[in-house]
Amino acid sequence: MPNKRELPSVFKGLRLPVVGSPLFIVSNPELVIAQCCAGIVGSFPALNAREKDGDPIALEAWLKQITEALDAWNQANPDKPAAPYAVNQIVHRSNTRLERDLEICARWNVPIWITSLGAREEVNDAAHSCGGIALHDIINNTFAKKAISKGADGLIAVAAGAGGHAGPQSPFALVQEIREWFDGPLLLSGSIATGGAVLAAQAMGADLAYIGSPFIATNEANAMPAYKQMIADSGAEDIVLSSLFTGISGNYLKPSIAAAGMDPDALESADAKSMSFAEGSSKPKAWSQVWGAGQGIGAVKSVGPARALVDKLDREYREARSALCS
Ligand SMILES: Cc1cc2nc3c(=O)[nH]c(=O)nc-3n(C[C@H](O)[C@H](O)[C@H](O)COP(=O)(O)O)c2cc1C
Secondary structure, X not given: OOOOOOOOHHHOOOOOOEEEOOOOOOOOHHHHHHHHHOOOEEEEEHHXXXXXXXXXXXXXXXXXXHHHHHHHHHHHOOOOOOOOEEEEEEOOOOOOXXXXXXXXXXXXXXXXXXXXOOOOHHHHHHHHHOOOEEEEEEOOHHHXXXXXXXXXXXXXXXXXXXXXXXXXXXXXXXXXXXXXXXXXXXXXXXXXXXXXXXXXXXXXXXXXXXXXXXXXHEOOOOOOHHHXXXXXXXXXXXXXXXXXXXXOOEEEEHHHHHHOOOOOOOOOOOOHHHOOOOOXXXXXXXXXXXXXXXXXXXXXXXXXXXXXXXXXXXXXXXXXXXXXXX
């Protein structure tokens, strides 16, 4: 493994090496602000900010709300500054808003850009044009090499067991292969739900953990109370991997599939061509009725404030580190 480069300055000063990952429909400004003020990077998919025809652009309003809230926090808490935030761009041909959203994010100087489903130079250029860094999510070493060759600054390795569109590979295999040639920022995603698992990700060679599903079970998340409670009540055996709902393999909560009238143990597969992020598409139903979650949710026992979850992760991380060192 090459010696790791120093992390970009945007990650300096985090309370915990964690990014609260972008969650379709679920991530909103309240959750992002709570994550950043608790000391971890908060993020949201740009597509979550949707306006009705003729209404002001919701993405502008969200970026204003987040920027102002973090500024106010920093003025009131100069000794505990907020972590930076990230915006996720879905780089897929069905995302007809991409160009508009890139321009808006560059104008708001978004510090961290997360790209999914397509590695494109112009998206990385847009991030760099305002001093931001671009992280691309990948599920194997081939896509990782392609992302870096297109100008991404860092990688998010999405391993088996992740919520949403998961990869098929073990995190050990994925991180080890990437670290053979890449010494830049590397985040690990998939079933990380305790502070000990955050430390394990670092021991493997990742710089930061990328955590999604546990944040669905927070007060701030934009999810139905039954969805939040199902996360708190479920474990790894309640998760099923299926391509039926979006055309790409993803992990979903079995009880939500049963509630939608299907047998979670007898799902057909679907073609990747059926995926669409266009407005008005029927596909968001995959997330609003059939609920996504990763295999790590056994660690989530209750619904509470996002800050309490970060406090718990931080406590567990420090305990795991001192237990290993003693
Ligand atoms: C409900 C749900 C929605 C998601 N939506 C997105 C998304 O819009 N964009 C994205 O890049 N990743 C998305 N993901 C993937 C997460 O950002 C992250 O990779 C994953 O949640 C990490 O695994 P974990 O849930 O086990 O922590 C989603 C995951 C879930 C569970």
